[in-house]
Amino acid sequence: MSLLRLHAEQQFSEELDQLSRFDSWEKPDGWRLSPRCVVMYIMGGQLPNKFQVSPKYIGNQRLIEIAVATLTTDRALLLYGLPGTAKSWVSEHLAAAISGNSTLLVQGTNGLGEENIRYGWNYARLLAEGPTNTALVPSPVMRGMMDGKIVRVEELTRISSDVQDALITVLSEKLLPIPELNTEIQAVEGFNLIATANNRDKGVNELSGALKRRFNTVILPTPETIEEEMKIIEHRIVDLNKGHLKLADLKPSYPEIERIVTIFRELRNGVTQDGRNKIKSPSGAMSTAEAISVINSGIALSRHFGSGQLTANDLASALIGSIIKDPVQDQVIWQEYLQTIMKGREKWKDLYQACKQHL
Numbered sequence: 001m002s003l004l005r006l007h008a009e010q011q012f013s014e015e016l017d018q019l020s021r022f023d024s025w026e027k028p029d030g031w032r033l034s035p036r037c038v039v040m041y042i043m044g045g046q047l048p049n050k051f052q053v054s055p056k057y058i059g060n061q062r063l064i065e066i067a068v069a070t071l072t073t074d075r076a077l078l079l080y081g082l083p084g085t086a087k088s089w090v091s092e093h094l095a096a097a098i099s100g101n102s103t104l105l106v107q108g109t110n111g112l113g114e115e116n117i118r119y120g121w122n123y124a125r126l127l128a129e130g131p132t133n134t135a136l137v138p139s140p141v142m143r144g145m146m147d148g149k150i151v152r153v154e155e156l157t158r159i160s161s162d163v164q165d166a167l168i169t170v171l172s173e174k175l176l177p178i179p180e181l182n183t184e185i186q187a188v189e190g191f192n193l194i195a196t197a198n199n200r201d202k203g204v205n206e207l208s209g210a211l212k213r214r215f216n217t218v219i220l221p222t223p224e225t226i227e228e229e230m231k232i233i234e235h236r237i238v239d240l241n242k243g244h245l246k247l248a249d250l251k252p253s254y255p256e257i258e259r260i261v262t263i264f265r266e267l268r269n270g271v272t273q274d275g276r277n278k279i280k281s282p283s284g285a286m287s288t289a290e291a292i293s294v295i296n297s298g299i300a301l302s303r304h305f306g307s308g309q310l311t312a313n314d315l316a317s318a319l320i321g322s323i324i325k326d327p328v329q330d331q332v333i334w335q336e337y338l339q340t341i342m343k344g345r346e347k348w349k350d351l352y353q354a355c356k357q358h359l
């Protein structure tokens with residue numbers, strides 16, 4: 001039986017091995033690769049033996065350099081931006097490349113307790129033995145400090161403010177006090193923290209000033225051009241369909257994919273590609289990640305129930321669910337887009353008809 005999803009360091013173990021063989025640059029203490037090689041792992045490139053490192057992030061290399069450089073300092077890294085701009089994705093790959101382990105992860109939620117950032121107790125042991133080292137259950141943050149590894153905190157702003165603030169001592173003193181055992185954990189070289197947060201979700205808890213100062217923020221933007229966005233999608237779709245879809249198989253679907261990306265970009269930006277017509281944006285994120293999932297659903301529909309070739313009809317079914325998140329407001333916005341923009345496009349008749357049928 002094969003696993004549904006591998007960790008980045010498992011999936012790309014060969015790339016990481018090859019990179020470390022050719023890595024002759026200075027490595028910060030506790031790092032598996034030099035900052036240069038970490039950036040190459042993320043952005044892709046070719047090694048002296050012609051081995052190809054695949055690009056993981058498609059976009060501005062400078063942003064990734066800033067992110068990696070931050071992690072070599074005593075500041076933590078905050079990846080910030082709209083939903084679906086690859087914050088979690090980049091954070092996982094950074095941890096995999098730097099520490100060889102992307103699994104030290106705290107998933108930020110509203111009800112998250114302090115024990116997920118500091119430590120908890122195995123209550124059976126605590127009752128039997130009292131507070132001892134063996135009764136203590138370390139959090140991923142504590143393990144990262146002990147082993148000198150990168151720790152990831154997802155959706156930092158969903159965590160309540162007082163729990164967030166437990167990170168302040170960790171980040172400024174690189175220290176985790178354990179008063180029950182009258183001891184403390186001092187972080188080992190190689191420890192740092194990557195947090196992600198998005199600026200769109202409701203119900204967020206703003207970071208306190210004290211915590212903000214412990215982070216360097218890197219904002220991941222939405223793709224600048226349609227070509228860039230197409231490239232991201234192409235990579236991800238081939239990757240998601242490994243085993244049954246090659247780049248060459250995907251090529252005939254490009255015109256369809258381009259139309260979907262155009263719709264996403266226009267609705268996201270509130271204006272048509274040619275800049276002539278203003279349109280309203282729906283409540284959903286209309287992110288690249290969402291476009292990827294629409295196309296992937298379309299491909300699944302065509303593979304199992306269609307001709308195997310992606311059609312407007314397959315995409316229309318997947319498209320509606322992704323655009324209409326609010327049944328009233330978004331429905332109106334989508335109708336308006338169909339009638340005023342799509343209907344008028346000569347080459348879009350099939351997609352327009354298919355979308356109309358699904359309303």
Ligand SMILES: Nc1ncnc2c1ncn2[C@@H]1O[C@H](COP(=O)(O)OP(=O)(O)OP(=O)(O)O)[C@@H](O)[C@H]1O
Pocket residue numbers: 056057058059082083084085086087088089090196197198223232236288289292
């Ligand atoms: N610039 C990009 N380069 C490569 N992949 C990208 C890019 N932008 C988006 N993606 C793809 O989008 C998908 C979703 O990204 P991810 O889950 O990391 O988003 P996120 O920013 O964490 O969103 P959220 O705020 O919803 O958590 C990933 O599979 C990633 O491959």
Ligand SMILES: [Mg+2]
Pocket residue numbers: 087088089154196
């Ligand atoms: Mg995320």
